[in-house]
Amino acid sequence: MRFQLRKCSVCHRYTLKNECLKCNNPTKLVHPAKFSPDDKYMRLRMEKNSNLDSTK
Numbered sequence: 001m002r003f004q005l006r007k008c009s010v011c012h013r014y015t016l017k018n019e020c021l022k023c024n025n026p027t028k029l030v031h032p033a034k035f036s037p038d039d040k041y042m043r044l045r046m047e048k049n050s051n052l053d054s055t056k
C-alpha cells in the first residue's frame with residue numbers, strides 16, 4: 001500500500017490527510033529526495049523479485 005506524506009504550510013504538521021486536522025488548511029505533498037543510491041538498489045531488488053514472481 002502506498003501513502004503520500006503531506007504537510008501543512010501553516011502549522012508545519014505532517015499528515016496523510018488532504019487537510020490539516022489542526023487548522024483545516026489544505027496540506028501540500030512532501031516530495032522525497034529526487035535521487036538516492038538506496039532507491040536505485042531497492043528498485044533493482046524489486047525488479048528481480050517481480051521477475052521471480054512472474055515465473056511462478
Ligand SMILES: [Zn+2]
Binds near residue numbers: 008009011012013023
Ligand atoms: Zn495546520
